[in-house]
Amino acid sequence: MLEIDPELWPLRFDFLSSRNVILSLFIVLFPVLYILSFGLKVVCNIYIKIFFFYIFFISISVFWSDSVEDTLLAIIGIWSGFIVSIYIGRNYSLTSIVYSMVYSMLLVCFLSSILFLLNSDIALNDELFFRFKGIINHSQRFALQLAFVSIISFIYFWNSGNKFFLYSSIIFSFFIILTFTRAWTTFYVLTIILYIFNSINYRRKFYLVVLSLAFLPFVLNYSILDLYQRSDSDITELSGRSQLWNILYSDISDSPMLGHGFGSFREGVFQVNSWLPAHAHNMWLHLMYETGIFGTIILNVFIFISFFWRSRISDAVLKDIIKYLTFFILLSSLTGVILGRLIGPVYILYLSILFNISSNKN
Numbered sequence: 356m357l358e359i360d361p362e363l364w365p366l367r368f369d370f371l372s373s374r375n376v377i378l379s380l381f382i383v384l385f386p387v388l389y390i391l392s393f394g395l396k397v398v399c400n401i402y403i404k405i406f407f408f409y410i411f412f413i414s415i416s417v418f419w420s421d422s423v424e425d426t427l428l429a430i431i432g433i434w435s436g437f438i439v440s441i442y443i444g445r446n447y448s449l450t451s452i453v454y455s456m457v458y459s460m461l462l463v464c465f466l467s468s469i470l471f472l473l474n475s476d477i478a479l480n481d482e483l484f485f486r487f488k489g490i491i492n493h494s495q496r497f498a499l500q501l502a503f504v505s506i507i508s509f510i511y512f513w514n515s516g517n518k519f520f521l522y523s524s525i526i527f528s529f530f531i532i533l534t535f536t537r538a539w540t541t542f543y544v545l546t547i548i549l550y551i552f553n554s555i556n557y558r559r560k561f562y563l564v565v566l567s568l569a570f571l572p573f574v575l576n577y578s579i580l581d582l583y584q585r586s587d588s589d590i591t592e593l594s595g596r597s598q599l600w601n602i603l604y605s606d607i608s609d610s611p612m613l614g615h616g617f618g619s620f621r622e623g624v625f626q627v628n629s630w631l632p633a634h635a636h637n638m639w640l641h642l643m644y645e646t647g648i649f650g651t652i653i654l655n656v657f658i659f660i661s662f663f664w665r666s667r668i669s670d671a672v673l674k675d676i677i678k679y680l681t682f683f684i685l686l687s688s689l690t691g692v693i694l695g696r697l698i699g700p701v702y703i704l705y706l707s708i709l710f711n712i713s714s715n716k717n
Contacts (some may be wrong), residue, residue, distance in 0.1 A: 400627045402660060403710065409653045410434055413617040420616020429697055430616060436698035437706065444710025449673065452707055453507055457523050460504045464530050466490050466499075469578065473695060487533035496699070498536040499687070501527045506679055507546060513554060514672045541688040550679050580716050596636045596690065614647030634696060638688035641696065654694065658684070661709050665676055680705060684712035 414430050443452065467489020471478035480486040480494050491497035505527035512520035531540055552560060606615070620634060620641060635641035642651040662681045684693050684705070694702060 357398045375655055394447070399574065402657075405653065405657045405660065406437065409650070409657060410437055411649055411655060413646060415661065416614065416616045416650065417614070417618060419613065420619035420645070428616030432698040433702075436703050440703050440706035441701075443707040443708050447710050447711070449708065452704075452711060453511060456504045456704060457508055457520070460527060461523060463490060463500075464526060467530070485533075486535045487530065489530075494534040495536050495539065495691070498534040498539040498543075499691070499693070500700050501531045501534070502539055502546075502683065503680070503704060505531070505543065506546055506550075506683060507676055510550065510675050510679065513550070523634060535578065542683055545686065546649070546679055546683045549682070550675065599635065600637060600640055603640050603644055607640070610647060611643075612647045612649055614645045614650060617645050634692045636690055636692075638692045640695065657695070666682040676708065680708070699706050 404477060410433055412429075414697070417426055417430065422428070425636055447455075467478060467487070471487070478489050480488050486494040488497050490496040491500070506526045508520040508524040508527065511517065512524060528543075531543060532668070534540070536634070552563060609615075635644060639651065642654060646654075658681065661677060687693050
């Protein structure tokens with residue numbers, strides 16, 4: 356084997372085995388490749404620019420974190436999801452995107468039902484009570500995706516009268532109930548009710564309020580909190596979430612501006628009884644812990660711009676989709692991490708719709 360004399364050839368490449376060096380090269384090269392692929396015109400879009408800056412920030416934040424081994428893959432996944440979302444949003448109409456969402460989710464429901472019939476243990480979470488997850492790896496993720504697509508389907512039906520979207524929304528709602536995810540189901544129902552209430556005339560609003568008041572004694576007598584109670588948890592502590600949040604407060608104060616670095620949560624010692632959470636079960640606390648005030652503000656600006664961006668759209672359906680999807684995300688962020696963590700279908704779908712609007716394809 357040929358050996359090179361270090362004195363004659365002093366340049367060595369051992370540094371490439373360093374995680375930080377690889378990440379540095381990635382941070383430098385990826386924006387360059389992105390600009391070469393899409394051009395400066397796309398980069399200069401204020402909406403895309405904010406999210407671009409957010410991903411760039413969390414990539415740099417890994418340097419000051421004791422992150423898990425898969426953090427680099429998570430960063431690459433978010434960058435890739437960002438690129439895919441831009442491509443979908445700028446090359447396909449909103450109608451095409453929505454139909455693709457609905458058909459894909461119907462296929463997932465169908466395959467999940469087949470899996471349940473063949474092997475119910477695989478289709479359920481490994482817990483003491485029935486929680487349907489189908490072919491998705493967790494019932495909560497399944498419910499989140501179902502709720503997201505169902506909201507869009509219902510808005511399309513309400514405005515177009517196309518019963519395909521109504522039947523799809525009913526199917527999705529049925530599977531959401533099967534997941535027994537208390538928070539997602541509640542936030543989904545609240546979003547649909549709010550949309551219906553804002554879409555009907557004042558007389559029907561009056562009837563709806565009267566009907567709701569008529570059922571109030573029944574709800575109070577039944578004790579609606581029993582629906583949220585699990586056999587191994589205390590509802591007043593939100594199944595341990597409130598204890599977790601109390602632990603997080605002191606850790607956030609240790610590095611409030613820049614946080615502990617993206618992906619650092621899973622390296623923290625956050626144990627509540629026998630529960631080792633993978634995330635903070637609150638998007639804002641999770642962002643504050645990992646990215647600090649700076650990163651949290653960047654993502655907040657992105658979310659709220661997505662809400663106010665609809666004022667530039669002439670299509671009323673598009674306005675409603677953005678308004679109520681953002682409302683659902685904000686509600687869901689109280690008990691989960693929808694954006695700002697790992698890339699996922701909801702992440703990509705939300706970005707695709709926003710980038711579709713920003714590219715004026717509708």
